[in-house]
Amino acid sequence: MKLHEYQAKELLARYGVPVPEAYVASSAAEAVEAAGRLGGRVVVKAQVHAGGRGKAGGVKVASDAADAGRIAGSLIGTTLVTAQTGPQGAPVDRVLVEQTVDIERELYFSVITDGGLRRPVVIVSSAGGMEIEEVARETPERVLTEPIDPAVGLQPFQGRRLAEALELPAGAVRPFVALAEACYKAYMETDASMIEINPLVLTKDGRLLALDAKLSLDDDALFRHADALALRDTGQEDALEVEASEANIAYVKLDGNVGCMVNGAGLAMATMDIVKSAGAEPANFLDVGGGANEEKISTAILLMLSDPSVERVLVNIFGGILRCDIAARGIVDAYGKADRQPALVVRMLGTNADEGKQVLADSGLAIELVDTLREAAEAIAR
Amino acid sequence: MSILVDGNTRLLIQGITGREGSFHAERCAAYGTNVVAGVTPGKGGELFGGTVPVFNSVRAAVGETGANVALIFVPPPFAADAIMESADAGVPLVVCITEGVPVRDSTFVMRYLEGKGTRLIGPNCPGLISPGSKAKIGIMPGDIHTPGKVGVVSRSGTLTYEAVDQLTKAGIGQSTCVGIGGDPVSGTTFVDVLELFNDDPGTEAIVLIGEIGGTKEQQAAAYIKEHVRKPVASLIVGQTAPPGRRMGHAGAVITGEAALASAKVAALQDAGCHIIPTPADIGSTVAAMVG
Numbered sequence: 085m086k087l088h089e090y091q092a093k094e095l096l097a098r099y100g101v102p103v104p105e106a107y108v109a110s111s112a113a114e115a116v117e118a119a120g121r122l123g124g125r126v127v128v129k130a131q132v133h134a135g136g137r138g139k140a141g142g143v144k145v146a147s148d149a150a151d152a153g154r155i156a157g158s159l160i161g162t163t164l165v166t167a168q169t170g171p172q173g174a175p176v177d178r179v180l181v182e183q184t185v186d187i188e189r190e191l192y193f194s195v196i197t198d199g200g201l202r203r204p205v206v207i208v209s210s211a212g213g214m215e216i217e218e219v220a221r222e223t224p225e226r227v228l229t230e231p232i233d234p235a236v237g238l239q240p241f242q243g244r245r246l247a248e249a250l251e252l253p254a255g256a257v258r259p260f261v262a263l264a265e266a267c268y269k270a271y272m273e274t275d276a277s278m279i280e281i282n283p284l285v286l287t288k289d290g291r292l293l294a295l296d297a298k299l300s301l302d303d304d305a306l307f308r309h310a311d312a313l314a315l316r317d318t319g320q321e322d323a324l325e326v327e328a329s330e331a332n333i334a335y336v337k338l339d340g341n342v343g344c345m346v347n348g349a350g351l352a353m354a355t356m357d358i359v360k361s362a363g364a365e366p367a368n369f370l371d372v373g374g375g376a377n378e379e380k381i382s383t384a385i386l387l388m389l390s391d392p393s394v395e396r397v398l399v400n401i402f403g404g405i406l407r408c409d410i411a412a413r414g415i416v417d418a419y420g421k422a423d424r425q426p427a428l429v430v431r432m433l434g435t436n437a438d439e440g441k442q443v444l445a446d447s448g449l450a451i452e453l454v455d456t457l458r459e460a461a462e463a464i465a466r
Numbered sequence: 467m468s469i470l471v472d473g474n475t476r477l478l479i480q481g482i483t484g485r486e487g488s489f490h491a492e493r494c495a496a497y498g499t500n501v502v503a504g505v506t507p508g509k510g511g512e513l514f515g516g517t518v519p520v521f522n523s524v525r526a527a528v529g530e531t532g533a534n535v536a537l538i539f540v541p542p543p544f545a546a547d548a549i550m551e552s553a554d555a556g557v558p559l560v561v562c563i564t565e566g567v568p569v570r571d572s573t574f575v576m577r578y579l580e581g582k583g584t585r586l587i588g589p590n591c592p593g594l595i596s597p598g599s600k601a602k603i604g605i606m607p608g609d610i611h612t613p614g615k616v617g618v619v620s621r622s623g624t625l626t627y628e629a630v631d632q633l634t635k636a637g638i639g640q641s642t643c644v645g646i647g648g649d650p651v652s653g654t655t656f657v658d659v660l661e662l663f664n665d666d667p668g669t670e671a672i673v674l675i676g677e678i679g680g681t682k683e684q685q686a687a688a689y690i691k692e693h694v695r696k697p698v699a700s701l702i703v704g705q706t707a708p709p710g711r712r713m714g715h716a717g718a719v720i721t722g723e724a725a726l727a728s729a730k731v732a733a734l735q736d737a738g739c740h741i742i743p744t745p746a747d748i749g750s751t752v753a754a755m756v757g
């Protein structure tokens with residue numbers, strides 16, 4: 085689950101991470117008031133769940149409070165398209181009005197979990213304000229990764245090592261170590277999957293400040309963070325994906341026109357690749373899960389069909405825990421309820437596949453039944 | 467021949483009295499696995515299915531029955547505890563089926579396992595099966611498998627069944643099929659399983675099925691290039707996945723160039739693997755490779 089910049093900064097500030105003074109505004113009038121409190125000259129930043137805001141015109145400097153109001157008014161209520169949002173963009177419901185900062189240096193700081201090392205790592209770079217992957221590719225010597233032993237947490241010597249790599253002035257070393265410890269603590273306590281401060285700035289007067297912040301929480305740990313659910317902004321997510329997540333269905337909207345419904349994430353990705361190999365494009369990723377029942381299958385199909393770009397449907401079920409006859413009944417139920425019946429190719433295998441095919445044959449629906457992935461590809465290609 | 471599990475496997479099931487645990491305990495036993503014990507705290511003294519003793523703790527179960535493999539079906543909030551309990555009791559192989567274990571928990575579990583003689587497979591995996599010795603430790607449909615000499619290792623569940631089905635229909639049997647799971651932090655890796663297959667006289671060829679996200683496939687490729695003397699066929703799924711989006715599995719997110727399917731395919735190709743062009747070509751590619 086992604087947080088907005090202002091939410092991430094509020095959370096990090098509670099752990100002691102220094103952030104610029106800033107106020108959230110959801111109207112031009114609120115932005116004027118906020119800028120007034122900050123002395124007039126401010127930065128106005130659109131709050132969306134995506135990077136690349138600056139280049140997309142979502143971050144602007146206001147010369148005075150009235151200007152801040154004008155900028156906020158031009159952003160709030162619009163849709164911001166950045167390199168990371170996709171062509172549909174993300175709605176701007178509020179802006180962050182922030183004090184301007186005199187920057188001496190821009191640095192990079194993040195905490196993530198390294199699956200290969202199986203532990204959290206702190207990553208820093210002296211090349212702040214750039215995509216870290218680009219830095220790692222172009223100038224790998226400017227990126228330092230420090231693995232943290234989860235049994236004892238981040239130690240001060242590790243913080244000093246990172247500060248040295250960043251060539252921080254002597255007076256900024258202790259504050260940096262404290263910031264690293266605070267971020268690591270926040271990362272572990274909130275079950276974060278990523279904390280990224282880019283840039284972390286050293287100001288002209290020698291202070292460290294988190295000028296931007298991204299924070300994502302581990303979806304699988306939300307059960308023990310009831311308070312975090314209030315931070316979710318479903319307006320930043322695709323409406324169908326929100327509906328799917330509430331039905332416990334893994335669904336990701338894509339750009340093609342072949343709707344895919346599959347049990348299992350790996351097989352769902354394989355099915356999308358099959359569609360592509362047949363010269364078509366998948367309209368979605370959809371994993372209905374292992375223990376689905378008839379109702380959940382039906383819900384999944386209806387959800388997929390509510391995407392108007394779906395013109396054909398490929399169902400691929402490998403029955404295991406999920407019996408094919410149950411899946412077939414769910415498909416028939418959904419096609420009976422749906423207001424349109426796009427051409428349907430069904431591939432069923434495994435537990436009760438023959439019974440499932442019989443249910444589909446008896447339904448009177450025009451369904452093309454295939455046995456193998458190759459036949460599925462051929463049917464989609466036609 | 468096989469790796470990790472065989473006719474000597476004595477299986478303990480944690481969460482045996484739950485819905486999933488009881489269903490799969492019966493399926494494992496029906497396939498021929500020697501299910502010797504169950505553990506559900508508070509239900510010690512019961513008999514599961516009229517024959518399998520249930521214990522309050524893993525330590526008690528191991529002491530009474532000599533269980534040497536644990537299969538875990540407990541819900542996500544309690545999975546880490548279950549894994550560590552089995553490791554504490556000295557169980558050498560622990561297989562965690564549970565999906566949705568928080569990454570932080572898995573991180574602590576892996577730290578706890580350091581220096582202990584316990585291998586973890588999973589979490590969020592289908593388990594493993596050695597068809598030749600009728601040992602099924604997991605949730606896969608047993609009847610699609612057939613004994614043979616091809617080892618299968620995969621991050622996926624149903625896609626592994628797809629691969630096995632294509633192999634069986636092409637007349638190619640399996641030594642052992644291992645699902646290492648789809649989580650970003652997990653126990654046994656591709657490299658671990660490749661090493662075991664490479665040393666197993668009963669395995670003559672290997673099928674590796676990977677997906678987008680992380681760099682586990684690149685690590686596998688480096689190991690194959692350096693050490694593996696047996697032919698390897700590999701398939702990477704997720705060619706059509708968009709960046710930054712979680713494709714069901716918590717670990718299946720394209721977070722950079724190395725996480726792309728194309729980067730993984732290139733690494734495996736460079737390591738001399740036979741690349742399976744599409745998911746429909748698993749059986750035919752392996753048949754040509756071992757033919």
